[in-house]
Amino acid sequence: MHELVQAIILGILVGGIYALMASGLTLVFGIMKVINVAQGALVILAAYLSYALFSHLHIDPFLSILIVTPAMFVLGVAVQLVFVRSLRGPDGSELSLLVTWALALGIEGVLSVIFKTNFRVTSPSYADNSWSIFGYQVSEVRVLAFVASAVLLLALSLLLTRTRFGRAVRATVQNPTAATLLGVDANRVQTLSFGLGVSMAAAAGAVYGVIYPFNPGSHYDLISRLLSIVVLGGLGSLGGAVFAALAMGVIEAIVAVKISPVWSSFSFFVVLITFLLVRPQGIFGVRERVL
Amino acid sequence: MSRATAAGLARGGAFAAAGIAFPFVFNQAWIVNIGVLTLMYAALATAWNLFSGYTGYITLGQAAFFGLGAYTLGITFQHFGIGSGYNPFYALPLVGAGIAIASLPIAWIALRTRHMTFAIVTLTLLFIVQQLAFNLRSLTKGSTGLMLPTPHFAIDSYDTPFYLAMLAILLAGLSLCWLILRSKLGLMLLAIREDEEKARGLGIRVTGAKLIAWWLMVWLSAMVGGVWAYYLTFIYPESSVDPLVMIGAVLMTFLGGRGTLWGPTVGALVLVPAQQYMITKLGASRLYLVGYAAVFMVVLLLLPRGILPSLRSAIDAQRERRRTHREPRVREEAHA
Amino acid sequence: MSAALLEIEGLTKRFGGVTAVSDCSFSVPEGTITALVGPNGSGKTTAFNLITGYMRADAGSIRFDGASVRSPNPVSLARRGLTRTFQQARIFPELTLVQNMVAALQQPWRAVLQRAVRRHERTRALELLEEFGLARLAGERAGNLSYGQKKLLEFAAVLMADPRLVLLDEPTAGVNPVLVEQIEQRIRELNARGLTFLLVEHNMNLVMRLSDPVVVLDHGTKLAEGKPDDVRNDPRVLDAYLGG
Numbered sequence: 001m002h003e004l005v006q007a008i009i010l011g012i013l014v015g016g017i018y019a020l021m022a023s024g025l026t027l028v029f030g031i032m033k034v035i036n037v038a039q040g041a042l043v044i045l046a047a048y049l050s051y052a053l054f055s056h057l058h059i060d061p062f063l064s065i066l067i068v069t070p071a072m073f074v075l076g077v078a079v080q081l082v083f084v085r086s087l088r089g090p091d092g093s094e095l096s097l098l099v100t101w102a103l104a105l106g107i108e109g110v111l112s113v114i115f116k117t118n119f120r121v122t123s124p125s126y127a128d129n130s131w132s133i134f135g136y137q138v139s140e141v142r143v144l145a146f147v148a149s150a151v152l153l154l155a156l157s158l159l160l161t162r163t164r165f166g167r168a169v170r171a172t173v174q175n176p177t178a179a180t181l182l183g184v185d186a187n188r189v190q191t192l193s194f195g196l197g198v199s200m201a202a203a204a205g206a207v208y209g210v211i212y213p214f215n216p217g218s219h220y221d222l223i224s225r226l227l228s229i230v231v232l233g234g235l236g237s238l239g240g241a242v243f244a245a246l247a248m249g250v251i252e253a254i255v256a257v258k259i260s261p262v263w264s265s266f267s268f269f270v271v272l273i274t275f276l277l278v279r280p281q282g283i284f285g286v287r288e289r290v291l
Numbered sequence: 292m293s294r295a296t297a298a299g300l301a302r303g304g305a306f307a308a309a310g311i312a313f314p315f316v317f318n319q320a321w322i323v324n325i326g327v328l329t330l331m332y333a334a335l336a337t338a339w340n341l342f343s344g345y346t347g348y349i350t351l352g353q354a355a356f357f358g359l360g361a362y363t364l365g366i367t368f369q370h371f372g373i374g375s376g377y378n379p380f381y382a383l384p385l386v387g388a389g390i391a392i393a394s395l396p397i398a399w400i401a402l403r404t405r406h407m408t409f410a411i412v413t414l415t416l417l418f419i420v421q422q423l424a425f426n427l428r429s430l431t432k433g434s435t436g437l438m439l440p441t442p443h444f445a446i447d448s449y450d451t452p453f454y455l456a457m458l459a460i461l462l463a464g465l466s467l468c469w470l471i472l473r474s475k476l477g478l479m480l481l482a483i484r485e486d487e488e489k490a491r492g493l494g495i496r497v498t499g500a501k502l503i504a505w506w507l508m509v510w511l512s513a514m515v516g517g518v519w520a521y522y523l524t525f526i527y528p529e530s531s532v533d534p535l536v537m538i539g540a541v542l543m544t545f546l547g548g549r550g551t552l553w554g555p556t557v558g559a560l561v562l563v564p565a566q567q568y569m570i571t572k573l574g575a576s577r578l579y580l581v582g583y584a585a586v587f588m589v590v591l592l593l594l595p596r597g598i599l600p601s602l603r604s605a606i607d608a609q610r611e612r613r614r615t616h617r618e619p620r621v622r623e624e625a626h627a
Numbered sequence: 628m629s630a631a632l633l634e635i636e637g638l639t640k641r642f643g644g645v646t647a648v649s650d651c652s653f654s655v656p657e658g659t660i661t662a663l664v665g666p667n668g669s670g671k672t673t674a675f676n677l678i679t680g681y682m683r684a685d686a687g688s689i690r691f692d693g694a695s696v697r698s699p700n701p702v703s704l705a706r707r708g709l710t711r712t713f714q715q716a717r718i719f720p721e722l723t724l725v726q727n728m729v730a731a732l733q734q735p736w737r738a739v740l741q742r743a744v745r746r747h748e749r750t751r752a753l754e755l756l757e758e759f760g761l762a763r764l765a766g767e768r769a770g771n772l773s774y775g776q777k778k779l780l781e782f783a784a785v786l787m788a789d790p791r792l793v794l795l796d797e798p799t800a801g802v803n804p805v806l807v808e809q810i811e812q813r814i815r816e817l818n819a820r821g822l823t824f825l826l827v828e829h830n831m832n833l834v835m836r837l838s839d840p841v842v843v844l845d846h847g848t849k850l851a852e853g854k855p856d857d858v859r860n861d862p863r864v865l866d867a868y869l870g871g
Contacts, residue, residue, distance in 0.1 A: 029407075033407070035407060035410075035411065083588065083592065086592055087591075087592075091595070093406070093407055094349045094406060094407070094410060095591055095595065097349065097351070097407075097410055098349075098538075098541065098542075098545070098587065098591055099587070099588065099591050099592070101538060101587075102583070102584040102587035102588050102591070103584065103588075105535075105538075105580045105581075105583055105584040105587070106580065106581050106584030106585070106588075108577070108580055109577050109578055109579070109580030109581035109582075109583075109584065110581060112577035112578075112580065113577060113578055113581075117577070216577070220418075220534065224414070224415065224418040227411045227414060227415065228411075228415050230411075231408055231411050231412065231415075235407060235408060262422075262425070262426045263422075263426060265418070265422060266419060266422040266423070266426065269415050269418060269419045269422070270419070272412075272415060273397065273400060273412070273415070273419075276400055276401075276403075276404060276408075276412065277400050280403045280404040280405075280408070281404075281408075282408075470740070473742060473743055474739065474740050474741060474742065474743055475734055475738050475739055475740070475741050475742070475743055476739045476740070477743055478722075478726060478729065478730050478743040478744075479730070479734075479739075481719070481721070481722060481726075481730075482719050482722070482730045485719040485720060485721055485722065486717055486718075486719060488681070488701070488717075489713070489717040489718070489719070490719075490730070491700075491701040491702050491705075492679065492681075492701045492705060492710065492711055492713075492717075493705055493710070493730065493731045493733075493784070493785065493788070494701075494702055494705030494706045494710070494731075494733040494788060495702070495730065495733075496702060496736075497702065499736070503739070
């Protein structure tokens with residue numbers, strides 16, 4: 001039992017970070033029906049940036065969030081303007097899948113050239129600290145990462161519900177044409193939202209690099225999880241992404257403890273497929289309206 | 292037989308003849324090797340196009356079936372003994388058929404979702420199969436890799452049997468595409484691609500049609516994987532279920548022209564030699580990934596319809612210009 | 628009154644907090660041109676979608692041709708003889724007119740390997756296209772047609788499978804008066820040959836001329852059902868259309 005609760009705690013902590021990454025992914029889909037397959041690669045890019053800042057300038061990885069996030073926001077905006085915006089027409093969504101995949105490959109290639117394929121991990125002095133709470137071991141960095149993710153997700157949700165920009169975003173999600181008619185600059189909303197989505201990845205990446213060893217090829221592992229999460233939660237649903245991410249964390253942790261760690265990601269994929277059998281639109285997704 | 296049909300058959304026959312003759316004319320090992328790879332990608336791209344090009348549902352799981360074909364052949368060697376020499380080739384259609392049938396339940400589940408979700412679910416399938424390849428160590432030897440026995444083909448024409456096997460699969464794929472395009476199934480698939488809900492409203496059995504196309508894609512892809520495994524005689528999870536191979540096939544289809552018969556093959560003929568060149572020059576530094584990405588971007592953003600459809604449009608436009616130039620008086624009379 | 632070809636009983640559909648269709652019941656007698664009318668938001672299109680299986684009802688039952696329809700879905704309904712057109716004239720743009728027509732023929736599975744457009748199917752398609760004045764465009768790409776021509780094509784195509792009941796979703800919306808008359812003619816002639824229609828229409832003159840019975844919906848439920856004149860003079864109907 002103790003083992004199980006320990007696993008659940010770990011799962012929630014892990015899920016929190018994935019929730020942050022997945023939020024960016026599902027947000028972008030909701031707004032422009034684009035799946036950014038490069039989200040995983042962008043997380044890894046941020047991890048490398050944070051790693052480099054720590055190695056060379058001794059900037060604490062959690063502080064580096066403040067540097068890496070805005071920088072990659074700009075990158076996200078640039079990417080959207082150059083590559084994604086031009087994808088129009090009925091095929092646009094699916095083409096975006098391939099274009100962003102190409103972007104991910106490009107990022108992987110560049111990172112491989114610069115950093116080689118050795119695994120890195122950002123190791124501040126407190127990286128191995130852990131606390132003991134009610135007899136359960138919790139790693140300090142995981143808790144910090146979880147808290148950072150929660151704070152950022154809260155900020156995102158406030159942004160979407162309390163600001164003018166947020167209202168514009170939600171209007172564009174619900175009905176792009178109507179939103180445009182009401183004065184929303186759909187292009188700008190899309191570009192800024194893409195940047196926002198990348199920012200989420202960036203922030204997550206900065207902390208990801210402290211917890212998990214990574215190399216340029218790690219993005220595959222990440223994106224496979226992220227895609228499953230957003231599909232399970234329902235494409236476009238922020239709440240769904242958060243819920244599904246936490247579910248993933250917990251399921252994988254329980255399977256790792258009860259069965260074996262090698263089967264943990266497999267089990268999550270199976271959960272996804274089984275769930276889709278019953279509810280193809282995901283937990284909070286909307287069944288595609290035909291007419 | 293209509294003129295178009297005769298012309299089509301002639302093209303196919305010429306291609307087949309040239310294809311068969313190639314390894315005997317250019318019989319240096321490295322050339323035939325590139326031939327094997329080109330045909331492999333052409334067959335994969337043709338199979339991918341058969342489903343995704345005709346139904347409009349982009350599948351990103353093809354590598355899973357390629358890998359399943361590879362591992363099934365390898366495992367059959369290990370545990371059952373499949374003979375040697377040419378025999379494994381003859382077993383492939385059955386292996387492929389079995390894998391295709393096994394994939395139908397998952398396909399049925401996946402096809403109930405919308406296009407984007409479908410793409411992601413099939414991609415998830417890829418990761419599932421890769422995980423299985425890693426984890427089922429007693430069967431697949433996990434990350435250590437699986438060895439297949441080396442066939443005793445003549446040393447100086449060792450690659451040729453594999454070349455011919457890949458060619459056979461490609462020809463099978465092309466024939467299937469050609470037959471489908473001319474048949475009622477093709478009409479159903481095109482209707483589905485154009486407007487699936489409308490097709491449903493007309494009573495077209497949408498799910499069944501999609502599953503048939505899916506089955507054929509998996510059958511072909513699995514066979515290609517089997518030949519590839521036999522060729523390499525050593526397979527491991529990352530190389531057998533490799534998203535990069537699949538993305539290459541997809542890229543070639545886009546380059547040549549999605550939904551056309553020869554597009555994927557044209558794309559492969561253009562890109563595989565270029566890809567092999569890139570790998571030999573840049574492979575060690577992984578920079579070729581960037582090259583890949585660049586080619587992909589160029590194709591998707593600048594030539595999204597692909598070579599063949601763009602060519603056809605250009606030729607049609609040319610013809611239209613010539614016609615209107617030649618017959619202005621006729622049009623004037625019609626207005627009078 | 629002839630037997631009911633289509634019977635709706637207690638149909639209900641909710642979208643979140645909004646009840647679009649609420650305990651709606653009416654029937655379409657065989658051989659009639661029945662009209663489904665009502666002010667905007669009265670649930671007509673939702674009712675259509677429920678009947679044709681494009682949406683799943685929260686409650687209620689449907690009987691078609693004497694048999695109950697459990698879990699309606701468009702494919703099986705079309706194959707049973709219940710088919711529909713769409714408000715936005717949905718056709719297959721990249722296919723030719725003939726291909727659009729032949730695609731609408733319902734085939735058994737053994738026909739899958741047959742030639743896409745067989746000779747007798749082409750003949751039949753051309754005949755129907757001729758009736759709709761589209762035969763000269765038979766080889767054209769359907770996407771090149773004008774909006775009105777697309778509406779005609781869509782109408783013609785659903786007839787290929789010899790349906791029992793055709794649901795027309797605003798057949799004359801956005802269409803010029805000449806075409807309205809042509810469509811009205813077609814409906815009359817086909818009805819004279821025994822085809823039953825259920826149409827959603829906003830063109831009241833057309834509805835009153837053409838249909839009997841008329842079913843009036845308001846706020847998702849049936850308000851009135853009967854001959855056009857009776858319905859027209861029903862105070863509740865006048866209230867619904869003109870009242871607040």
